[in-house]
Amino acid sequence: MSLRAADILPGPVPAAAPLVRISNLSVVLDRTPVLQDVSLTIARGEIVTIVGRNGSGKSTLLRSLIGAVRIAAGDIQRDPGLRIGYVPQTLTLDPTLPMTARRFLDLPRRAARGKAEEALDRTGTAHLARRQLADLSGGQRQRVLLARALLGRPDLLLLDEPTQGLDAEGTASFYRLIETTRRDLGCAVVMVSHDLDVVMAASDRVVVMGGRVLCDGTPAEVGADPAYRALFGAAAPGMAVLHRSGDDLHPAAGQPLGLRLAE
Amino acid sequence: MLDDFFLRALLAALGVALAAAPMGCFVVWRRMAYFGDATAHAGILGIALALATDMPPMPAVLIAALAMASAATALTGRARAMDTALGVLAHSALAAGLVAVALLGHVRLDLMSYLFGDILAVSKGDLVTIWVGAALVLALLVWRWNPLLAATLSPDLARAAGRNPRHDAFGLTLALAIVVAVALKVVGVLLITALLILPAAAARPLVRTPEAMALVATVLAVAAAIGGLELAFAFDTPAGPSIVCTAAGLFVVTTALAGLIRALGRRTGTGAVPRTDG
Numbered sequence: 001m002s003l004r005a006a007d008i009l010p011g012p013v014p015a016a017a018p019l020v021r022i023s024n025l026s027v028v029l030d031r032t033p034v035l036q037d038v039s040l041t042i043a044r045g046e047i048v049t050i051v052g053r054n055g056s057g058k059s060t061l062l063r064s065l066i067g068a069v070r071i072a073a074g075d076i077q078r079d080p081g082l083r084i085g086y087v088p089q090t091l092t093l094d095p096t097l098p099m100t101a102r103r104f105l106d107l108p109r110r111a112a113r114g115k116a117e118e119a120l121d122r123t124g125t126a127h128l129a130r131r132q133l134a135d136l137s138g139g140q141r142q143r144v145l146l147a148r149a150l151l152g153r154p155d156l157l158l159l160d161e162p163t164q165g166l167d168a169e170g171t172a173s174f175y176r177l178i179e180t181t182r183r184d185l186g187c188a189v190v191m192v193s194h195d196l197d198v199v200m201a202a203s204d205r206v207v208v209m210g211g212r213v214l215c216d217g218t219p220a221e222v223g224a225d226p227a228y229r230a231l232f233g234a235a236a237p238g239m240a241v242l243h244r245s246g247d248d249l250h251p252a253a254g255q256p257l258g259l260r261l262a263e
Numbered sequence: 264m265l266d267d268f269f270l271r272a273l274l275a276a277l278g279v280a281l282a283a284a285p286m287g288c289f290v291v292w293r294r295m296a297y298f299g300d301a302t303a304h305a306g307i308l309g310i311a312l313a314l315a316t317d318m319p320p321m322p323a324v325l326i327a328a329l330a331m332a333s334a335a336t337a338l339t340g341r342a343r344a345m346d347t348a349l350g351v352l353a354h355s356a357l358a359a360g361l362v363a364v365a366l367l368g369h370v371r372l373d374l375m376s377y378l379f380g381d382i383l384a385v386s387k388g389d390l391v392t393i394w395v396g397a398a399l400v401l402a403l404l405v406w407r408w409n410p411l412l413a414a415t416l417s418p419d420l421a422r423a424a425g426r427n428p429r430h431d432a433f434g435l436t437l438a439l440a441i442v443v444a445v446a447l448k449v450v451g452v453l454l455i456t457a458l459l460i461l462p463a464a465a466a467r468p469l470v471r472t473p474e475a476m477a478l479v480a481t482v483l484a485v486a487a488a489i490g491g492l493e494l495a496f497a498f499d500t501p502a503g504p505s506i507v508c509t510a511a512g513l514f515v516v517t518t519a520l521a522g523l524i525r526a527l528g529r530r531t532g533t534g535a536v537p538r539t540d541g
Contacts, residue, residue, distance in 0.1 A: 066423040086423030091416055096467055097292040099416070103472050108413035108424045132471065158423070 018043050019082060019156050019188050020065065024074035027060055034060045036212045037074070042156065047182055047189040049199045052209035053231065058192040059089060061209065062160050065190070085154030085187070087145045089161050093134050101136065101144045102129040111151050119147040122184070123177060139170040143177065150181065157181070159191035163198075171195050175202045197237040268383055273492055275385040275393050276506060279442075279449045279458065280484035282397035285404050285477040286442050287459035287484075289435055291467075292415050296460055297346065298335055301353035302439050303455035305331030306447045307360025310377055314367040321392050321444050328440035331356055336436055357452070380451035380503030382492075389448055396445035400438045404477075407434055412473055450503035461510035462487065468521030483513050 018041040027035040035057045042048060050058045063069050064076065066086055093099075105116045120126040123143040128136060136144065142162050149157060159178070163171040175198050182189050193199050199206060199219075206222040208214040208231060215225040222228050223237070290299050309327030313320040331352065338348045361374065376384070385393075404411070414421040414428035421428040446455045466479035491506030498505075 063419060063422075066419065067425075068419050068422040084423055086420065088417045088419045088423075091420075093416070094292055094294065096464070097415070098467065098470050098472055098476055100471055104416075106409065107416065108410050108421055108426060110409065130471075 017079065019079045021077045022061075022064075022074070023077070025061075025064060025071060025076060026073040027057070027064060027069050028072045029060065029069065033072075034211065035064070038213055039074075040207065040213065040216065042188050042190060044155065045182065045186050045188055046204040047178070047202065048191075048205045048207060049203040050190065050192045050207045050209055051194070051196060051199060052214070056209040057211050058209050059160055062158055062190065062192055065156075065158055079155070082156060083152050083154045085149030085152060085157045087142070087149045087157070087159040087162055089164070089192075091133075091141075091145070095134060099133045100130055101125060101133055101147075104133055104144060105148050105151060107148070115151055116147075119150045120144075122150060122181065123147040138165045139174065142166070142174060146177070146181070150185070153185065154187050157187050157189045157191075159189070161192050161194065163193065163195055171198055178202070196232060200237050268385075269492070269496070271385045271387070271390060272382045272502065273489065274390055275382055275449050276488035276492055276502075277485060278390070278393040278397040279446045280462070280488040281481060282400040282438075282442050283446060283455075283458045284462045284480040284484035286400055286435075286438055287461075287463040288466075288473070288477050288480055289404075289411065289415065290439070290456075290459045291463040292473075293435075295439075296456055297349040297353065298332070299439060299456040299459050301335050301349050301356060302328050302332045303443050303446075303452045304353050304357040304360065306443050306452040306455070307364065307377060308356055309360075309444075309447075311360055311363035311367055314364065321389075321396075321447075324447055325440055325444040328443040329437065332436040332440050336432065376451070377447070378451045378453050379501055380447070380449050380454070382449045382502040385448055393445045393448070396441045400441050403434055403438050407431060408474075411435065450506060454503050454507050457507045457510070458484070461507065461514055465510065465514035465517045468517050483517075484510065487513055 020040075020042040022038055022040040025035055025038040026033065038057075038061060040061075050061060052058050060069055064071065066084060101120070102116065105111045105119065111119070117126065120129055123146050125140065125143045125147055128140055128144065133141060133144065146159075146162070149159075157178075162178075163174050166174060175195075178189055178191070179202060181187070200223060201219070203219055205217065206219050207216045208222060208225070208228050210227075210231065214227040214231065215222055217225070290296060305327045306324045308331070309324030310320055312318065312327055313323035316323070335349060335352055338352070364374065364377070373381070410421060410426050411431050411434070413424070413426070414431045418428035421431065442459065443452075443455055446458060450458050462480040462484035463476065465483050466476050470476045470479055487506055487510035491509040492502055494500065494509060495502040495505040
């Protein structure tokens with residue numbers, strides 16, 4: 001696949017055929033409906049963030065994209081030859097399992113040496129290659145997880161709450177890395193997040209979940225949507241309080257960067 | 264040369280050590296120690312099955328262990344109260360097996376040999392079964408090593424790469440059942456779990472990668488097998504427990520050694536050995 005100019009420009013990229021088209025998807029887990037009638041398309045090169053309260057089906061939606069959950073109704077059409085890079089929400093890092101950052105990149109398939117080095121370089125983790133995964137800080141570990149997901153040159157990068165447990169600075173810096181990665185590789189990014197203020201500034205599209213899609217659109221559209229306001233309250237960040245410049249995320253004055261979704 | 268019972272015992276212990284050590288790494292990583300207990304205890308049910316049907320003991324033990332491992336997987340796959348479910352299974356299987364063996368035994372059976380092993384009674388036929396079983400387990404682990412590791416760290420990580428972690432989990436279950444079947448004669452059902460987790464736990468403080476852990480665990484298991492048998496002969500102690508005691512001694516030594524090196528490293532400012540605790 002050759003890179004087109006549109007692929008490396010930031011911003012939503014209109015494409016003839018979407019990478020993924022989810023049509024009327026319903027998922028039932030343990031007899032509880034988790035997703036109902038969800039329809040969503042992911043275009044090449046766009047950053048889509050899924051927000052919503054706990055239990056709103058955000059992770060399930062993401063996991064359905066990798067084929068990890070059984071579909072009760074509807075279907076998911078993937079672009080033929082679609083390559084997915086996945087950053088899981090949690091890693092069972094049992095202290096009895098020794099694992100260096102470099103060795104981790106070989107899972108589940110061995111990575112060529114040059115490719116592994118490139119991925120570590122890209123995520124700024126080359127100096128951590130020989131360190132134990134369990135000894136890394138939360139931010140460092142997320143970057144290594146991202147490096148592994150980039151190995152297969154994905155068209156679609158899926159991240160499940162990648163900034164969980166990171167402080168405001170770590171969160172902002174991770175989102176900058178995501179945007180740089182998207183610009184360099186031209187991949188689409190779909191992530192689940194609780195960091196509303198950064199999401200509203202760093203996404204091309206925001207999808208608000210509540211068992212179904214409550215609203216879906218650009219951050220400006222979603223910020224003005226009554227469903228979004230109802231869910232996250234009047235204090236929730238919309239586009240009005242944020243502006244975007246280059247790769248940097250600047251919350252407007254007086255808006256705390258660490259603002260998080262009310263549980 | 265295989266007429267020498269000591270040599271046969273040694274070969275049997277080595278075969279079991281080669282399969283149990285790398286398998287044990289996965290048991291430790293996936294926190295399956297109790298699961299291993301349940302599977303091993305089902306071995307006694309297998310002996311009962313062999314007595315009832317005139318089957319040879321090892322296939323019967325394999326069937327019982329597989330059935331138990333599958334039941335335990337089904338029962339614990341969803342619920343989080345795994346500890347209790349596994350406890351119920353492990354101890355019920357042991358008790359039911361002992362009762363069944365007593366009811367079915369036409370001749371008076373030496374229960375001790377099933378509980379703690381009877382390595383000195385290993386026949387040439389047993390040796391063949393042990394080594395074939397060990398080779399199967401090793402082949403499976405080597406073949407599926409990377410996917411198994413990925414599924415251990417995160418099942419979703421394996422799924423995203425187009426693999427089904429359930430198939431890998433079943434492979435591990437099968438391998439565990441084979442280890443139980445081949446180890447029963449050597450250490451008995453009560454100490455099989457010890458043979459699985461002790462070499463892996465002893466190797467952990469010395470290594471930095473999963474492969475190194477499997478290799479060091481294997482070396483330590485082989486050392487424990489040889490040392491344990493020598494001890495058993497020198498002091499006329501039961502062979503299986505002597506092997507396990509040696510493995511436990513190795514665990515103490517490696518753990519103390521790693522602690523010492525870490526303490527020295529801290530004083531000189533070079534952390535040469537990775538920390539072992541969470």
